[in-house]
Amino acid sequence: MKSFFDKLAGSKQGAIGFLILAALILVVFPLTLDAFRLNMVGKYLTYAFVAVGLVLCWGYGGILSLGQGIFFGLGGYCMAMFLKLEASDPESTRIQSTPGIPDFMDWNQLTELPLFWEPFHSFGFTLLAVVAVPVLLAFIVGLAMFKRRVGDVYFSIVTQAIAAILTILIIGQQGLTGGVNGITDLRTLMGWDIRSHEAKTVLYFVGAFLLLACILIGRFILASKLGRLLMAMRDKEERVRFSGYDVASFKIFVFCVAAAFSGIGGALFTLQVGFMSPSFVGIVPSIEMVIFAAVGGRMSLLGAVYGALLVNYGKTVFSESFPELWLYFMGGLFIAVVMYFPNGLAGLYQSHGRKWLARLGRWRPKARRAEPVAARPAPSSTPEPTSPALETTP
C-alpha cells in the first residue's frame, strides 16, 4: 500500500504543492470569500476539471481535443435532466397542457416524456450517466479515430466538427433538449434547494473534494507505467508500437479519462449555476478550456487548476471594468502563453519561482535522480533541457 500512496502524493515537493492547493480551495477561499464570490470560484473549479483532463490527454498524451465542451456539456445535461424532472412534478406544472413533463416539452406539444428521459428519474442512474455518457462517446470517437491513426491536427479539427454537430442537434431538437435556451430553472436536488447560499457552499466543497480526487487519479495515472507510455508515445509513437503496445488503446483510455473528468465538471456546473445550455457544448468554450490548461501549464495537473481560476478571475475583473479590453486581453494572453511560456504558470514557477523560494530559504527542493517527467511542449522531438513539472509527478 505504501507505494500506492507514494504514487498519489508524488515527491515531497509534489505533496506540498498538492497540500497548498487543497488548503487554498478548502480553507482559504471559504474563509475569506463571501458567498457570492465563493460561488463564482466554485463555478471556475468546475472548468478546472476539464483543464485537468486536458493536461492528461493533451499535455502528456499529445492529443489536443478542441471538443472537451462536448463532454462537459453531456455531463451537465445528464445532471440537468435529472434536476429538471424533479422540478417538473405534476403539482408545479399543473398549468401545462400535459402536467408532469418539463415545460419546454409542453411548449413543443410533447404529450409524454421521451423514452431516453425516463431513466433520469433515478439519481443513481444520473450519477452513472454523468460519467458514462461522456466516456462512451469519447470511447467511440477515440476508437474510430485512434485505431485509424488520425493525426493530431486532424483529430483536433474533427473534435471541433463534432462539437459543432452536437450544438446544432441540441438546438434543433428543442422539444427533447430545451433548444438554445437549454434546460433552465432547476431548483432542487432530491428536495434540497440548490439555489440557497448554504447549498452553494456545500456544492462548492463537493466540487473541491472531487477536483482534488481527480487530481490524485491523474497523478496515479501519470506515475504508473501508463503515464510513462503516454509520454513515450507522444515523442516516439512508432517505437512504442513496435515494442508490442497497442498505441490506440492507450490514447483511447486517456481520452476517456479526460472525458470523464469533464463530465463530472459539467454536472457540478449544472448544480452550481442552475442551468445547462448548448453554449457550453460549442467550439468557443471548448477552446477556452484549452486556454485554462495552457495558462496553468499543460504538463501540470495543479497548474491547470490555477490556470482555470486565474483566467476566469481575469475574465470577471476585466469584463467588469474594461469590457472592451477583455478580448484583447484573452487573445493576447493566449498568444503570449503559447509563444513565450509554453509550460504556463507551472513552467514559470519552475524557472523562476522555485529559485526565488529557495533563496528565501523556505524550503530547498531535493534533487531526485532520474526524473521521468519532462515539462516541455508536446510535439517537439529535439532534445532540450528538461525540467520537472510543478508537482513533479512520480
Place this chain on the structure above:
Amino acid sequence: MDLKQTGASRLLPRRLAQGAAALSMLAMSVFASSAGAEVNSTGLAVTDTEVIVGQLHSATGTMAISETGSIQAERLAIEQINASGGILGRQIKVIQEDGASDWPTFAEKARKLLERDKVAAVFGCWTSASRKAVLPIFEKENGLLYYPTFYEGLEQSKNVIYTGQEATQQILAGLDWVAKEKGAKTFYLLGSDYIWPRTSMKIARKHIENVLGGQVVGEEYYPLGNTQFGSLTNKIKLKKPDVIFAAVVGGSNVAFYKQLKAAGITSDKQTLLTLSVTEDELLGIGGENMAGFYASMKYFQSLDNPNNSEFVKAFKAKYGNDAVIGDVTQAAYLGPWLWKAAVEKAGSFDVDKVVAASAGLELDTAPEGYVKVHENQHLWSKTRIGQVQANGQFAVVYESDLIEPNPFPKGYQ
C-alpha cells in the same frame, strides 16, 4: 466594486483575509445609510439622494450587435429622468454589467447586481436564453427585470416586466393584415433554428390553418449563422407561396435577403412578411436589398407622432445622426420610464410594491404612442406593418388597434 480577493494568490493569505474583512465593513457602511423605510424596506441600494439600478446587456461577443441599441436607449431614458429631477427626488446611478453574450455570465452578473449591489431594478437581457438564465435568480432574490425584446411568450414571471411584444401580439395582426390586404392563402414559414422562431411559427401555423383558412406550404429552420440559402430560394420557387413569413436572425439575415434578391425573389413578385428585421438589422442587410418587403412590429423609427419625433431627436443628438432606432431599442427606452411611473405610483422602491403598482399603469409619452401594463406584466400595444424603403427606413402602411398581451394563448400551443 473593486474587490481585492484574488482567485489564486496563494502566497498571500493574510492580505486576502484583511481585504475581505475590509470589504465586508465597506459593504455594511454603504447599505447602512438610511433611506426612509417607507421608500425602501427591503435593503435596496437607495439613499436619500440616489438610487442604484443595474444594466445587464452584452457589450461584447456575438450579441453585442443587437444589444447595443438597448444599452443606448436605456441610458438615454435614465439621463432624461435624472435631468427632470430623478425618481422620488433621487438621482439614478447605473451599474453596467457585461453579459458578454454568454448565458452563465448573465446569471453571474445578475446575481452580483442583486446580491451585492442591491440594485432597485435591472434593465437588461436580449435573447430568451439569457433571460431564462437569469430568471431563477430574479425570482429567488426578488429582483425586478425590465426585458425589452419581442419574444415567444409562454412566460410570466412576477419579477419581470416585458416591454416588448409577446409572440401573438406581433404575429396575429401581421397575418390578418396580409390575408386581408394581399389575399394571401398559402404561406411559407421559415426561421433560424431556435425557440423564438419555432414558437412563433407554431402560432402562425395554427392561425393560418384554423382562423384564416389558409395553407402552410413549407416550414423550414436553418442553423444560427447559416449563410447558404440557395436551396431554400429554389424550394420557395417550387412552392410559389403567396407569402413568405420569415424569422431569420443574426448574420443569416443578411445572407438570406441578399440571396433572395439575387434569386429574383423581390417585392414586385413576392410578398414577404418578417418578424425579425428592425432598422438595426437593415443597417447590415442594406435597405436596397429588401425594399418593398414588410415587417410586423410595434414600433418603427418613422412613426409619425410628437412623442416619437422628440425621442428620435434626443437619440440622434446623443448618439449621432447615423444612429437608427429599432423596435427593441424603443422598448428598452420604455423600461426606465415605466419603472419611474410605477415607483412614483407606489411611493416606494420595494419590488413587490413597484410590481403591484405596475399593473394598469398607463404611459402616454411612449414613442410608440400609448401603452398600458397588463396584469400579466406585458404591455398592451399596437402592431404596425412597415414596408422597407431603400434608405433603410420603414414606411408604416398599417396600424392595428391596441392588442391585449396574451403570453399563454389558448388554442395556439
Place this chain on the structure above:
Amino acid sequence: MSPTGFQSPKPVLAIEGLTVSFDGFKAVDNLNLYLDRNEVRVVIGPNGAGKTTVLDLICGKTRATAGSIEFDGRELTKMKEFDIVRAGVGRKFQNPSIYENLSVFENLEMSYPAGRKVFGALFFKRSAEVVARVEEVAAEIGLADQLHDEAGLLSHGQKQWLEIGMLLMQDPALLMLDEPVAGMSVSERLQTAELLKRISQGRSVLVIEHDMEFVKSIAHRVTVLHQGKLLAEGSMDAVQNNPKVIEVYLGH
C-alpha cells in the same frame, strides 16, 4: 559454434512472393527469402534496393500488396503491429529510437513484456523480477553504469545499444536491426559485433548493413537486394565474387 552447421528442416521465417507497390512503383518485387533458426542473415544492397521496406513489411509497418510472410507458422501480413511484436519479432529502426527523457532503466523497463494492456500498464509493479531482468540486459549491452542516466545524454553508439537492449527485453525469436553500426566509431563497431554474436544465441537475426567489414564479421549468410528483387544469396565470399553483385555495386 558452427554458423552453417545447423540446418533446421523448417525455416523460422519464410517470405514468399512478397510484393509491395507505391502508386505503381514496386519497392519490393516478388521476393522469396528464408531464414533459419539461429541464423544471422545480413541484407545488403544499394540505396533504394528495398531493404528497409522488407523490414517494414515483416513488422507490419507497411502492408504487402501480395505474397506471404510466415513466421513460426503464423502469417504476419494480416496481423497488427503489436501482435507481430508479441509473436516474437523485434525491430530496431535506422535512427536510434529511444525515449530521450526517460532514464536508461525506464527505457528498458518499457519494453518488458508485461503490463502491455491499458490496465496492466496502469497497475504495473516494478517487481524484483523486472529489476533483475533490466539489470541483466543493461549488463549485456554495456550500460550497467548508466542505468539511471537520462537516455538523451548517452552517446550515439550507446543509444544504438540501448535500443538493441530494449528489443532484448522482449526476448524476440526474430531480431531485425536496421543499420545497427551506422555512425559508430571503429571500437564501437567491434563491440557491437561481439554483442550481436552473443545475443544471436537462440534466436534468428536479420540485419541491414552497409559496412562490409562488419557484415563479414557477423553474417552467416548474405542476401543481396537490387531494385526490390533478390539478386544473390549465399556466403559472404560467394556473394562478393558474384559478377551480378559486382556489377550492381560497381557498374553503371
Place this chain on the structure above:
Amino acid sequence: MDLSLSDFGAIAIMQGFNGLSVFCVLLLMALGLAIIFGQMGVINMAHGEFLTVGAYTTFLVSSLTLRFLPELQPYYFFVAIVLSFLIAGALGWLAEWALISKLYHRPLDTLLATWGLSLVMQQAFRSIFGAREVSASMPDWLMGSWMPTDTIDIPLNGLFVMAVTLLLTVAIFVLLYRSRWGLQVRATVQNRVMARSVGINTKKVDRMTFALGCGVAGVAGAAFTTIGSTGPTSGSLYIVDTFLVVVFGGAASLFGTIASAFSIAQTQSMAEFFISGSMAKVLTLSAVILILMLRPQGLFSLKVRK
C-alpha cells in the same frame, strides 16, 4: 400543386446551379487555408478573420466611393478586391513574422496562437467598425438575376462568386505549379533542409506563402459581401466548414480541396432541398466525419514510401 414539367426542369437547373454556387463559396473559403495548411502544415484559426478583413475593406471602399466619387460606384468592386488582397496579405505577412515563424515546429501551438489572434482581430473590428453589422452598397450589375428563360433565375452574385473562384483557382495553380516561386514553395514543403541548402530562402518562402493564403482569404471575404453579412464575427461562421473542406480533401493536395469542396457542397445542397436546413447540415458534417474516419488522410493523398 400545379407544376409543369418545364417548371420542374427549371428548378432542377437552378438547384444544380445552387450546388455549384455553394461549391464555389466553400472552395473560395478553403483555398487560402489549403495553401497555408497544405503547404506549411499550419492551422490558421484566424482564417475567418482574414476573410472579414476583406469584407470590411470592401465596405470601406464602397463608402469612400459613395462619398467622394459616386459616379464610379458601379466599378469600385474591382478596386475593393485588389485592396482586400493586399491588406489581408499584408496583415498575414505581419502575423507570420510576429507569430507563426516562431512556432513552425509546434503545429498544435500555432492552432492555439492563431485562435488568440482571431480573438484580438474580432475585438479590433468591433472597436474600429462598431459591433453592428455593416452593408457595402452593391453595384446594380451585381444584384438581381440573369434569366435565360422565363422560369430560370440565375443569381448574378452567384455567377460573380463563381468567376472570382475560377480566376483565383487558376491563378493559384499557375503560381504554384508553373512559376519559379511555386517551385520553391513545393521544394520547401518536401524538404526544408535540402531547399535551404540549395539556396532557397525558406523563411521568405514561408512568409510569402502565408501572406498569399491570407490575401486569398481577403479576396474571398470581399466576394462574400455580395452574398453574406459583414460584422466582427462574420468570418467565424465559416471556420468549421472551411477546415473540414481542407482536411477532407487531403491536406497536401489542391486538387483534393477542389474535389472535397465539390462533394460537400453537392451533398449539402441536395440534402437541403429534401430535408430541413438544420438536419441537412448535421447530415453533411456527420458524413464528412464518417468518411474521414475511414480515410484519415482525406480523399486525396499520395501514398508515399517513408
